[in-house]
Amino acid sequence: MSALNIPSAENKRHDLLALGALITRFDPGVVPFAFANHYDVHVAGGEYNVAKNLSHCFRMKTAVATAMVENYPIGLRVQNAVREAGVEPYYVYFKNDGVRGPNIAQVWSDRGCGVRAPVVYYNRADEAACRLKFDSFNWNEIFGKGVRWFHSGGIFASLSDTIPDLIIEAMKKAKKNGAVISFDLNYRAKLWAASGSVERAPGILSKIVELADVLVGNEEDLQMGLGIPGPEVTKKTSKLDPAVFFDMIGKVTKKFPNIKAVATTLREVHSTNRHSWGAVLWLDGKSYVSPTCELDIYDRVGGGDGFASGLFYGLMTGRSPEESLRLGWAHGALLTTTPGDTSMSTLESVEAFAKGGSARIQR
Secondary structure (H helix, E strand, O other): OOOOOOOOOOOOOEEEEEEOOOEEEEEOOOOOHHHOOOOEEEEEOHHHHHHHHHHHOOOOOEEEEEEEEEOOHHHHHHHHHHHHHOOEEEEEEEEOOOOOOOEOEEEEEEOOEOOEOOEEEEEOOOEHHHHOOOOOOOHHHHHHOOEEEEEEEHHHHOOOOOHHHHHHHHHHHHHHOOOEEEEEOOOOHHHHHHOOOHHHHHHHHHHHHOOOOEEEOOHHHHHHHHOOOOOOOOOOOOOOOOHHHHHHHHHHHHHOOOOOEEEEEEEEEEEOOEEEEEEEEEEOOEEEEOOOEEEEOOOOOOHHHHHHHHHHHHHHOOOOHHHHHHHHHHHHHHHOOOOOOOOOOOHHHHHHHHOOOOOOOOO
16 A cells, blocks of 8 residues: 655645535524524535635635536625635536526525534535536646645535546546545435435445545445445444544455545534544554544534545645644634634634643633
8 A cells, every 4th residue: 555645835736626516505593494584604515615724724725626607696606705715716607597597506504502403404406516527627727737635525426427427537637647636425315315316325436436545434424425334333332432433444445445544523412512522544554543622512514624624734734644633623623613614713723722722712
C-alpha cells in the first residue's frame, strides 16, 4: 500500500475542488414545521460545505463544480452566497421555465430541542444537478489550472443515474493530474430509495470508491453504502468506542486496496442539544483517536463536513496525523455551535480548541 502523497500548492489554482449539488436549507430553528412562520435560508451542499469551510475558516483556495439555474432568483441568491464564500464556481447552467423547473433543491430541517429529535425533509423535484452528465464539465481545462485535492460524496451520487458516471469521470481526470481524491460516503437511505432502490447503493458507491484515496464514513456508511459486513452495534455498545470502526478497516482495505486513509466522527447523542463528540483516523496503516468532548449543540447539521474540512486542511498543510485529526475534530465541534451548515469559526479558534482550549471568555 502506497502512502498518501499530497501535491504542493506551487502553481496550483485550487487547493480543493468539490463536485456536488448546491441546495437551499430552510431552517425554522426549534419551531416544528407545522407551526413555523419564518425560516432562515442556508446555502449548502455536502460537498460544497467542505470547499466553503476551507475557504472561509482555513483561508485556502477552493472551487466547486455544480449545476446552476438561470432565469431564477433563487439561483442568484445561491450564486451570491458562493461568491461571498470566496469559492470559485464552475457552473453548468440550466434555464428555469418560470413554472416547473429545473430548480435548486430545497431541504427543510428543523433543529429539534431536548428530547425532540431534528427532522429533515427533502424537496429535490426536478433538481438541476440531476441533469448533469459525465461530459458536463471540461475536466481537462479545470484540472489543467492545478488542483491539489478533489472531493465528492454519496449524497450527490444518489441523486440520479447519470451522476455516478460524472463523479467517476472527474476522479479519473483528478488521478491523471496527480490530485488526492476523497469521497464522503454520506449514505442516506431516503435518497437512494427515491432514486431507485437502496440495493443499488453498494454497487454504485463501490465503483466510485475504487478510485478514491481518502474515505470519510462511519460504520453504518461502510455497511450500508459499501456492503462491508461489520459487528452489530447494540444499545450497550458505546458509539464513542473506536474499536468497532477500526475492526472494519481491514475489510475496507482488502476490498479497496487503493484506500490510504479512512476517517469519521464518533457521536454519542444524549439529547438533541447534548452530544459527546470524538473522531478517528486510519492513515497509511496507523490508527489515531481524538479526545472526547461534551458538546452543547445549537445546530448539528454540517458537523461531519466540518470535521472533514479540518482534517483535509491539516493534511494539506503538512500537519502530523494526530494534529490533522484534532483540527478536524475541533472544527466539526465548533461548527455545531452556530446556525447553518458551514463554518463561522476562525482558524485561530479552531487551533486553540484543538490544543485543548476552553470556553472561557476571551478578553
